[in-house]
Amino acid sequence: MTRAGLLRTGIIAAALGALEAACRLGAIDRFSLSPPSEMATSALRILTSGEYTRDILVTFATVAGAALLSVVAGFALGVLLYRLPRLKRAADPFLASYYAVPSFIFYPLFIVLFGLNRWPLVAVAFVFAFVAMAIASVDGFLSVRPILLRTAASLRLTRMETLRHVILPAAAPYLFTGVKLTIVYAFIGVVAGEFILSGSGLGYRIAFAYQSFETATMYGLMLILICAVVTVNMLLWSHEKRLHARLTR
């Protein structure tokens, strides 16, 4: 393990140890915050009991669907804005202020449009996530050094070949960041939507456990969610790091 990795692990272990000690020694009320060991036990119980498996799968499937739609649509919008600079100039103010609008306000509208099922959640997550992918894509395409495009022309690449073999690999670090953000935003959109109005999913179960004073269950579910998001992000981060190292070492 690298020195940075050791330091990282040490900080996390120290924080968990401090929290554990604070809860067990009574510095923090155990009803308000479970010790990390109890959270882990509860998470393990939830996973092995199968009681919440359907909710966990439903949430992850919704996140996966929303993220996939957002990546595809965001990428397509990015290509369009890159190919049409006038459209990009017209859209720039909207893109810059996009995240100033809380997209969750559209949730009732999506329920009216799609009905009381999982689609409004997909729509909220999509609206929240796809612009991050579009911005990352267009920034990535614009970051490609002009000399690489001239080289592509000198090698007689067609427009599609240039996109596939030059622009996409050159913009890959930006695209990767876009995918990473999109997945995070999709998680936030879906889980937050489940909190507000849903009859299933991890967000709904966490909210339900909170309202029923089932603290252990609530923290167990939260831990599962956090571990899932962190794992996905760490996997993407390590790929991104390898890619970046190859391009800049």
Added chain:
Amino acid sequence: MGLHAQIPLGEPVTAQAAHVAVRGLTRIFPGANGRPPLQALGPLDLDLAPGEFFSVVGPSGCGKSTLLDILAGLSPASAGSVTFEGKPVADTVPDGVGVVFQEDSSFPWLSVFDNAAFGLRRLKTPEAQLRPRVEEALALIGLSDFASAFPAQLSGGMRQRVCIARTLVMRPRLILLDEPFGALDQQTKLLMGDELLRLWRETGATILLITHSLDEAALLSDRIGVMSARPGRFIDVIETGWARDRDSRLAADPGFGAITARIWRQLREESLKAMRAAP
């Protein structure tokens, strides 16, 4: 005025024998924001014989790179014509033409081998044919030991050699070089010049080199075209008379000094004009 009308030395290339023939080439950039159109180049004529090494020198902004872009088919001419092996050049880079730019244009996400193989892979060349050609090109430029390295692990000179290998592997009959050693230190420049001469002899390709360096032009070329300040036209063409088998040791030859002095005589006034005209 046509190039050969100005050439006091050497036999002019006949239109039939010319590998590259340029006639009345002019490039005018349209004016923007109320500014008048800018004539960057010409009109100029040029004939390159097969297997010739021709260098172009001129003051900054005289249109040297514009000339190369038009010869490569990367940029359109406003007037005049360019033919390569008898076929007109327009819009796309013709088959058989390779271009090496001044700026590092290696693909950082590909290894040295994959960079060199890029053009052949695009043509779907079978791996059995591709491998020996790429290995041959890498050996030719002395990068065989770095085949699996990535550009970011190489020096500037090595990266430029990767770009040359990527061009050579396509076996171009005309190689256009836009100040390929511009960003390198003087010693590396001289060594790269020797390598370029060796490649030129071994491949038999015609080479057109754009350079700012009078020494580089005097050492490497069969003929040197000296351009005027903008709009760039050839004001002199100097035939060096060097043997084909030559290298950087020519710098000690008394003729070398005479050639650079002649280029500078022509270029000094033009460079001053260009400086005065600069905004």
